[in-house]
Amino acid sequence: MLNIRALRADQGVVYVNSWGGSWTDAERKAIFDPFTEATGIEVVPVTPVSIAKLRAQVQMNDYEWDVSNMNPIEVYQAELEDLVEPLDFDIIDRDKLASNAVVGNSLEMLTIATALVYRTDKFPNGGPQSWADFWDVERFPGPRGLYNRAFTNVAIALLADGVAPEDLYPLDLDRAFNKLDEIKDHVTVWWSQGGQSEQIIRDGEIVMGSMWNARAQSVIDGGAPVEIVWNQAEHLSTNRFVAKGTPRTKEAMQFMEFAVQPKPLAEFCDALTYGPLNPKSLDYLSPERVEVMPTRPEYVKIGFHHDPSWLAPKLTELTERYNSWLAS
């Protein structure tokens, strides 16, 4: 079919999918600007991040962005659906990558922890310390917020119901949804974007909720009375990949290689306290900063992880079930 946009190809520019707000600001300073300086290729951030957009792009051969970053479960799913461009090692120099960086056709970037977060001014005698506490509306009353992601909420429901992190997989969906029913009406905001989560906890729309650790740290650094609970936090990496069939693969691969280099990655993680997965990045970070990152070994031990190979093939089905559950 006639595709007007495919006829025009921009040279010297790469479109990078980004999460907006403070994420994009940090990315711009730490990664985009240095990349443009080094290569002359302009970087344009495009929000928001969504796997559905990836599907639509590839299906319609109409690319709004070339490079994205998503959690390994969604990347795995995208690979299953053949939406990811194979890594081009003619452009990417393997020697410049960390030994563990390559995961399928994506490059590991950093770890994001989604943790329980609460306002200390609402709980002067101590706040919730586990997901079971989050479910306890008697001892810890007040409006709650949750990240509106199906697999995260299913997992924390199971943890709240007493399942040990090692035994999470395979996920007992029925048990999870039963548990979720208990908390459904006490969650006033089901947030979907980082900026939104910062606003609701800072302004007190919610007294506790799940939040990405760096966004919570921003709010704390800004003076709000908020505390992060590292117990039972969800640890997920975020991996960069190139959309399959994009007209700008060359620029995209160059960007990919640059973005996981120790220094740019470290500067990005310094601004937003996510844990860099390139070990050499730690050379550029101060110990105080590393203390509040998810990669800190004490935090890793008490957190939990997902199993992408189990979860990814079931993701669509789970999301549908979750959406129906939520809207009913």
Next chain:
Amino acid sequence: MVGPLAILLAILAAAFLILPQLIVVPVGFSTSPSLQFPPPGYSMELMRRLFDDPGWAQAFYNSLVIGIGASILGTCLALAAGLWLYRHRKMGRRNFEALFFLPVFVPTIVSAVAYYFVFGQLGLNGSRVGLIIAHASLGLPIGLLALKPTILRLDPTLDKAAESCGASSFQIFRWVTLPALRPGILVAGLFGFLHSFDETVVAVFIAGRDAETLPKKMFESIRLETDPIIATVSSLLFGGVLAACLLYAALAGRRMQISTSP
């Protein structure tokens, strides 16, 4: 005839309409990242950030270009349709009116998704042309409504007079009809522009990256941004609408035209 109770209720209703928008203006100049009202302090920082950000400037520019394009296209089409429908009081023609009001019957969300679907196949998503087409179609009924009273008031005897002076059809149209229609055309154009400038749902779906309009950027930014910069944009837009309405009120002079069509 209208008692004090009714007037009081009316004033309360008007307050409901306008107060929230007035409340947002100071928040747009707040020194706090939080959405609190009243703000703890005032500064031009947010305004400065807004003007420094090329994304917002680009979105505003796109909205302007698309608005003007949709307005011109929509008004021309509405003019053609209106002249045919309303000029010569031919009986059967009124029945076709509904056809030109087709977009009114379709919920905007359905039009938006339909355009996203079809334009996606044509590669028209993310283009200003696509949005101009979509906005012109959706705005056609508004243009028609704006032109209708003016067209109905055209005096056929002027045409006959011109004809008897030897004017051709084209000359009659150019020198008699068009000038008489000018107020209606201006109103239709203005309405078409404002409708396109404010239109959000269709833009959210089909504007994409390259044709991002101001309302679309605002809608997405509400969740992405963590400070009241949206309030800053809102104050500017509110100021714009206020200025436009004041201008219109001044131009319309004493005779405030209250439209007689639904």
Next chain:
Amino acid sequence: MSDGVRSWLLPGLPLVFLVLLFGYPVAEFLSVAFTDPAGPFAPFLHLVSESVYRIVLGRTITNALFVVVVVVLLAFPLALTIAHGPRVVSRTLLFVVAVSFWTSFVVKSYTWIIVLGNRGPIVELANLLGLDSPRILFTSLAAVIGMAHILVPFAVLVLVPSLLRIDRRLLLAAHGLGASRLQIFRTVILPLSAPGLSAAALLSFVLSIGYYITPALLGTPREMMIAQLIVQQIEELLEWRLAAALSLVLLTVTVVLSTLYRKASAKAGGEA
């Protein structure tokens, strides 16, 4: 001026434009609902069998009804005063309505995020009065308020022409015969306003059931309305067929009610 070819050109151009560039995309998209390999009506059967769709549709209709009530209660006195009130008051009110009418949905919805928010004036006021912070934002109530805020100007602009048609002399006559204001309202104004009111009510209903922006920003996914459901099917699941089926349902409800609206508005004094 309508000779031969030119008389076909005039309606022809806009019609072709509309049909090709509006009618076709809508029809093309809606037809996708029938292309499921499991059968032409498979998506519709799915809609009927899964309770979530009935719940969402029911909730949408309920919210829309609340919106209509609020809109009519606010728009009626506004329109009445604009139509028959003292000149200066009438002009000012009309100005306010016009400014409100031309403000975009997003701006208006955002204003309610601030006004109804936890740091906004309503909660501050409640706290000052010693009350618990009311939870309004991110509920269906907030969505209803937001939608009503958008629709009041529309309703006023529909009501005013029909109220203008009430002959002032009737009001004067009733007054001269000794009727109290309340009696004049009940026996003269209200019955004569009925067609305009029902048109305004139907318009508000028809528009609010399809709203997306305002419920998405002010409400909660827990209580979503049908437009949000359609968007979810597309944005998250790329389920074009189900989205098309849902859209067809929404369109049918809207068309049926719109037709009723046109009949009512024709009686209220618009053009048929």
